[in-house]
Amino acid sequence: MTDLLVTNVRPDGGETADILIKGGRIAAIGANLPREAGVPVHDGGNAVAIAPFVEPHVHLDKILWGLPWHSINVPPSLRAMIDNEVEIRKNLPWDTEERAGNLMRQCVAMGSTHIRSHVDISSGYRLDNLHAVLRAHEKTRHAVGLELVAFPQLGMMIDPGTADLMEAALDEGASVIGGIDPTEIDGDPKGHLDTIFDIASRKGAKIDIHLHEAGELGLSALKMIAERTRANGMQGRVVVSHAFCLGDGPADAVDAMIDILAENGIGIISAVPGEIDFPPMFELARRGVKCAVASDSLRDTWNPHGNGDMLERCWLLSYRSYCRTDEELVAALDMGTGRGADLLALEGHGLDVGCEGSLVLIEGENRAQILVDRPKRSLVVKRGRIVARDGTWVA
Numbered sequence: 334m335t336d337l338l339v340t341n342v343r344p345d346g347g348e349t350a351d352i353l354i355k356g357g358r359i360a361a362i363g364a365n366l367p368r369e370a371g372v373p374v375h376d377g378g379n380a381v382a383i384a385p386f387v388e389p390h391v392h393l394d395k396i397l398w399g400l401p402w403h404s405i406n407v408p409p410s411l412r413a414m415i416d417n418e419v420e421i422r423k424n425l426p427w428d429t430e431e432r433a434g435n436l437m438r439q440c441v442a443m444g445s446t447h448i449r450s451h452v453d454i455s456s457g458y459r460l461d462n463l464h465a466v467l468r469a470h471e472k473t474r475h476a477v478g479l480e481l482v483a484f485p486q487l488g489m490m491i492d493p494g495t496a497d498l499m500e501a502a503l504d505e506g507a508s509v510i511g512g513i514d515p516t517e518i519d520g521d522p523k524g525h526l527d528t529i530f531d532i533a534s535r536k537g538a539k540i541d542i543h544l545h546e547a548g549e550l551g552l553s554a555l556k557m558i559a560e561r562t563r564a565n566g567m568q569g570r571v572v573v574s575h576a577f578c579l580g581d582g583p584a585d586a587v588d589a590m591i592d593i594l595a596e597n598g599i600g601i602i603s604a605v606p607g608e609i610d611f612p613p614m615f616e617l618a619r620r621g622v623k624c625a626v627a628s629d630s631l632r633d634t635w636n637p638h639g640n641g642d643m644l645e646r647c648w649l650l651s652y653r654s655y656c657r658t659d660e661e662l663v664a665a666l667d668m669g670t671g672r673g674a675d676l677l678a679l680e681g682h683g684l685d686v687g688c689e690g691s692l693v694l695i696e697g698e699n700r701a702q703i704l705v706d707r708p709k710r711s712l713v714v715k716r717g718r719i720v721a722r723d724g725t726w727v728a
C-alpha cells in the first residue's frame with residue numbers, strides 16, 4: 334500500500350478532477366488537489382478513470398499463453414476433451430506456476446486487479462495446481478487480489494478422493510468449493526450437490542458451480558442448487574457459472590427460475606459464449622440477481638480465443654445483447670467492473686473517498702465510447718501502486 338496523486342482525470346467520464354490515494358485508500362477527489370511532500374504525482378492526461386475490472390471466472394492453471402501456438406484438435410465428447418487436457422498438461426515446457434503468473438500479469442495489464450480462478454483438483458492432480466497458483470500469486474499479490482475455487486474438472490463422485498482433496502484445499506488457500514454438471518459429468522446430481530454443500534457449510538466456504546447443462550436438465554439442477562442454498566442458509570454465497578439453461582430453457586420456466594435465484598441470493602457469471610444462448614444478463618440484474626461477465630477458459634486446450642481483457646468481454650456482452658443507448662453500453666461495462674465486485678463481495682471497490690485506492694485510466698471520451706472502442710489501458714493502479722502502463726505490466 335502506498336500513496337499516489339493522480340491528476341487531470343475524469344472519474345467515470347465526468348468533470349476533470351484529481352484523485353489522492355493515501356495508505357492504499359482514496360483520500361480525496363476534487364479539482365486541483367494540493368501536492369503533498371513525498372506523494373508521487375501522475376498526470377492522467379485527461380483520461381477517463383474507472384474502478385478496476387474484476388475477473389470473476391478464469392482458469393489460471395489451464396493457460397497455455399506464452400507457449401508456442403497450440404492447435405486444438407477438438408475431441409468428440411466432453412469426456413474426451415477432459416482426458417485430452419490431462420494428457421497435454423503432462424508434457425508442457427512451462428510449469429503451472431509460470432503459466433499462471435503469466436496470465437495474472439496479463440489480467441493486471443488489461444485493468445483487472447482482482448481474480449477468482451478455478452483450479453483443477455483430482456485424485457491425479459491432488460493439490461498440485463492449487464499450490465502452484467498460490468506460489469505464482471506470491472509474486473503478484475501487490476498487484477492483484479486472488480480467490481481460488483477448488484474445482485473438480487474431472488468429476489467428483491466418479492473420481493474417488495476428489496471431495497476430500499477439495500475439502501483439504503480449503504485449508505491450504507482456496508476459499509470456494511466448485512462443482513460441475515452434476516448429471517452429465519458425475520451422473521449423480523443429488524450426490525454431487527449434497528457433497529458440495531456439506532463441505533461448504535461445514536467449512537464456511539462459498540460455492541461456485543460450473544453448469545453447462547442445457548434446458549430442462551440445467552433448470553432442474555438450478556432448482557436443486559436453490560433448495561440446498563436455502564436449507565444451508567447460504568444465501569449470497571452461491572454462484573452458478575454459465576447457466577446456459579437460463580438462455581435456452583422454456584421461457585416460463587426461466588422466468589420462474591429468475592425469481593428463485595433472486596430470492597436465494599444466487600449469483601450468475603457468464604463468459605458470453607459466441608455460439609450458445611447465454612443467460613439474459615440485464616434482465617437478471619434488473620430483477621435483483623447479482624451477475625457479472627468473465628473470461629473463463631482462454632488460450633488453453635479448450636479454447637484458442639481470449640486475452641484476459643475484461644473490457645473486451647463487456648463489449649462482447651454488449652454486442653450480443655444489442656446494446657445501443659449510452660445507458661445500455663455503460664450497463665454492459667458495469668458487468669465487468671462494479672457488478673463483478675458486488676457479486677464477489679469485494680470490499681471497497683469503487684471511485685469514492687474511502688474506497689480501495691485502485692483505478693484504471695483509459696484514454697477516451699466517456700464510458701460508452703470506451704466500451705465500444707476498447708482503447709488500451711494507459712494506467713492501472715492497485716492500492717496506490719502503479720502496476721501497469723500502456724497495456725503492459727510494470728509491477
Ligand SMILES: [Zn+2]
Nearest residue numbers: 451543629630
Ligand atoms: Zn470455467
